[in-house]
Amino acid sequence: MTLIDALLQGILMGLLFALVALGLNIIFGVMNIVNFAHGEFLMIGMYTTYWTSLLLDIDPLLTLPVAALVGVLLGIASYYSLIRYLLRGPAIAQLFGTFGLMLFLRYLAQFLFGIDYRIIQKGLLIGKSLSIGPFIFDWTKLAAGILSLFAFAFVYYFLNKTKTGKALQATSINKEAASYMGIKTDKMNAIAWAIGGGTVGIAGGLLANFYYVYPTIGILFVMIAFACVALGGFGSIKGVFFAGLLVGILEMVFPVFGSLVNSDFLGPHFKFTIVYLTYFIIVVFRPQGLFGWKN
Amino acid sequence: MEKLKDAFDFRDFSRAEQVGFTIFSIFLLLFPWLGAGSFVKVVMIQFLLFSLFGMGWNTIGGYGGQVDLGKAQCVGIGAYTVALTMVWWKIPFWVSMPMGILLAVGYSFMIGYPLFRLKGHYFAIATIATSLVLQDIFANWKLVGAAKGIELPIHDHPDFLYMQFKSDTYYYYFIMVLFYVAIFYMNWFRRSKLGYQLRMIKDDEDAAESLGIDIRWCKIKAYSISAFVAVGGGFMAVYNLYIDPVSVMDLDLSIKIALMAMLGGAGSLWGPIIGAAFLVPLDRFLGSWLGGQKGLIGLDFMIYAMLIMVVSAYQPRGIWGIIEQFRRKGS
Amino acid sequence: MAFLEISNIVKDFGGLVANNNVSFQIEQGEIIGLIGPNGAGKTTLFNCIVGYYKPDSGKVIFKEKDITGLRPFDTNRAGIGRTFQVMKVTTGMSVIENVMVGAFCRTDDRHTAQSEASEVLNFLGLESVKEYHLNELPIAMQRKVGLARALATKPELLMLDEVASGLNRTETDELVLLLRRLNAEKGVTLILIEHIMEMVMSVSHRVIVLDYGEKIEEGLPGEIVKNEDVIKAYLGEKYAKSH
Incomplete structure (x- = not known):
């Protein structure tokens, strides 16, 4: 793979990463809670697309609304059944609480579907590729990138142009001031979880078009999302978009460099290590991220 | 001397706790002669091992209130040090184990320095990040066996130098001794200057700083101390005679360690022990019971996860916290 | 050389000047009242001295040692204690x-x-x-x-942030006695940030007044209550009339 090739692939993955991280960051911004289960939400989105397309025998792309809906419901259910109660406790309990949710969903999936790696075999875009000049793109990845961009733009529009979206942003800037102005914090929290679940559900549906589904996939993507959020700045929507792109490019470009050097440590196995290291370095040296305002 | 006296001084505990601890100790001492089956013995060894891990976690996580989700890193370093030095240079366990602890302490100190620029969630996530990086390195590093792991050479005869025994009883007593060393150490620690300062940091960092406490330095110290769990890693290596990145460094191990301490009651001497006493048997029995039956994998962890959620939502101070609460109301 | 010497402290929160060129000196054994309306920059000044904030410019000299910008635990070890408003x-x-x-x-x-x-x-x-x-x-x-x-x-210098707020009359009186004893028996120098005027005026040896981040007056309690600027800036018409 050439460098430019990797760059383009990285941008496509990056758009998807941005969508994954978006929900995490909205939830963080609005209620200062880190949702460890976010990767599991993605995993459930993936399984939703996998099973819906398989059982109903429809194209995986058509299942996206179902994945989004499942994500929204999951977000709302999590908020009302668990997160609300965690809010009363200390920060340590909030951390463990969403951690518990993460484990629960992961092993629920393992219990229901087993540990097998599954991949969607049939679909309009699957196995097809598009050549533009010297570059070859998988249609599935192309669709994932473009649709992620649309979904992201839609949420961005929602947050900045609608009344609810603005209320959500007000809450994330100053909870108390927002509640004095009559914005109901509880409702805002639930909406944040709904959006968080919905967006990551869509991302899962898109990912399932070209990536294996298995119960423990969540941790990988939640760490990527953490890296994006840290890089973009906790609470910053614009920031998370560019951070997603950056992480995507990093993850694709790094192995290209690695393949030039013959070493145990620069192989493609380490593409995610680079992501974790990025997270670590960013939070340590620039805790507010590249675009962040919250610390 | 004074410190040693404090370590063995349990007078500030209630009568009930003292009696309970004594009975429990007698039970532990006599356990191998009670005729339990080999499965139960394994469970007991695991219980002691995880109590040890939990006590290590407790220094930084319980007393210091810093959620460390990467404790398995130290376990892994301890295990790999013992295994590798034995395979490469035939270094006896009694030499390699202290080496492993030193390495783990050094490693913790090194990463603790940048880590403790972070607080709360940021810290917790960063501990996961560092442990995933370490695990990735070990899983790909051919020199240390990569993902295949390392097998320790099996000796024909029992060998005390290399900690190889035929019977689990020896291993049981060995881990029991380590367990008691940890208890006495923690009993001293909780009333040491650092112990008090950590509790203040956990309660109120601004106030702690106004009382002359260098917060970051205290956390780094406690974090480095908690690396003593590496001794348990060394034990795992000689006990299982096989290690790989998943068995000694995985995130699941870190989670279990933190969880047991928290479920039992973080920041108390008995908490990690109570937590381990609950979760190790639960884990083992559920695992052997359900894991054996096809299609039921994961159910044990689901029960686990439900426990975490319920405890976090309703009683973040854990089982020991509930007992304490009742006692305070009663008195 | 003064016990505590604050010179030209400036603290700017992104355009909002909380402390502007504040200077004063305190001798060992004094009880100082630091007063001013809400938002006058009293707590900010406290935090600049103790080290929770680093002043943008200016110096804090404590016992002839420059402690500007030291972390709170270091200033505490140097001999400055503080309490918190909340x-x-x-x-x-x-x-x-x-x-x-x-x-x-x-x-x-x-x-x-x-x-x-x-x-x-x-x-x-x-x-x-x-x-x-x-x-x-x-x-x-x-x-x-x-x-x-x-x-x-x-501590040799103890800084008390609104230690009397929320106390009733008797409790306040008890506290005043206690602070006097602390000062007399243990020789602790005290700086009080306070809203309850009667208390500050009765316990302080000297009073320093801040308004909009600047020191507007400094003097004996008796002088301060009569000072026109102070009355206007802070005490308000009501207090002026009743005294």
Whole structure:
């Protein structure tokens, strides 16, 4: 793979990463809670697309609304059944609480579907590729990138142009001031979880078009999302978009460099290590991220 | 001397706790002669091992209130040090184990320095990040066996130098001794200057700083101390005679360690022990019971996860916290 | 050389100037009242001295040593103690344990820390509640624990942030007596930020007035209450008429 090739692939993955991280960051911004289960939400989105397309025998792309809906419901259910109660406790309990949710969903999936790696075999875009000049793109990845961009733009529009979206942003800037102005914090929290679940559900549906589904996939993507959020700045929507792109490019470009050097440590196995290291370095040296305002 | 006296001084505990601890100790001492089956013995060894891990976690996580989700890193370093030095240079366990602890302490100190620029969630996530990086390195590093792991050479005869025994009883007593060393150490620690300062940091960092406490330095110290769990890693290596990145460094191990301490009651001497006493048997029995039956994998962890959620939502101070609460109301 | 010398402190929060060129000197053994309307920059100044904030410019000299920009734990070790306007009500430690943490600032030995903590608790009349947790005590008591905690670090200069707010008349009077005793018996220099005028005026040797981040007046309590600028800036018409 050439460098430019990797760059383009990285941008496509990056758009998807941005969508994954978006929900995490909205939830963080609005209620200062880190949702460890976010990767599991993605995993459930993936399984939703996998099973819906398989059982109903429809194209995986058509299942996206179902994945989004499942994500929204999951977000709302999590908020009302668990997160609300965690809010009363200390920060340590909030951390463990969403951690518990993460484990629960992961092993629920393992219990229901087993540990097998599954991949969607049939679909309009699957196995097809598009050549533009010297570059070859998988249609599935192309669709994932473009649709992620649309979904992201839609949420961005929602947050900045609608009344609810603005209320959500007000809450994330100053909870108390927002509640004095009559914005109901509880409702805002639930909406944040709904959006968080919905967006990551869509991302899962898109990912399932070209990536294996298995119960423990969540941790990988939640760490990527953490890296994006840290890089973009906790609470910053614009920031998370560019951070997603950056992480995507990093993850694709790094192995290209690695393949030039013959070493145990620069192989493609380490593409995610680079992501974790990025997270670590960013939070340590620039805790507010590249675009962040919250610390 | 004074410190040693404090370590063995349990007078500030209630009568009930003292009696309970004594009975429990007698039970532990006599356990191998009670005729339990080999499965139960394994469970007991695991219980002691995880109590040890939990006590290590407790220094930084319980007393210091810093959620460390990467404790398995130290376990892994301890295990790999013992295994590798034995395979490469035939270094006896009694030499390699202290080496492993030193390495783990050094490693913790090194990463603790940048880590403790972070607080709360940021810290917790960063501990996961560092442990995933370490695990990735070990899983790909051919020199240390990569993902295949390392097998320790099996000796024909029992060998005390290399900690190889035929019977689990020896291993049981060995881990029991380590367990008691940890208890006495923690009993001293909780009333040491650092112990008090950590509790203040956990309660109120601004106030702690106004009382002359260098917060970051205290956390780094406690974090480095908690690396003593590496001794348990060394034990795992000689006990299982096989290690790989998943068995000694995985995130699941870190989670279990933190969880047991928290479920039992973080920041108390008995908490990690109570937590381990609950979760190790639960884990083992559920695992052997359900894991054996096809299609039921994961159910044990689901029960686990439900426990975490319920405890976090309703009683973040854990089982020991509930007992304490009742006692305070009663008195 | 003065005991504490503040010179030209400036603290700017992104355009909002909280402290502008504040300078004053304090001698050992004084009780100083630091007053000013809400938002005058009193607490900011406190934090600049103690080290929670780093001043943008200016110097803090304590006992002939430049302590500008040192972290709070360092200024504490140098001999400056402080209390907080809002105590975090925590459940983790008992009263005596709280105070012991303060005492550990000067000793490594648990038994010494324990006996010193008991001594401080006796001095403040808190010995009867030493096994309680903070959340089980009324606000006035909690503040006293905060005072005890700071006192246990053996400060030579103690800075009290609104230590009397929320107290009733009798409690305030008791506190005034206590502060006087602290000053006379233990020789602790005190700086008080206070809203309750009567209290500051009766206990302080000197009063410093801040308004909009600047020092507008400094003098004896008797002079301050008569000063036109101060009355206008802070005390308001009502207080001026009633006196």
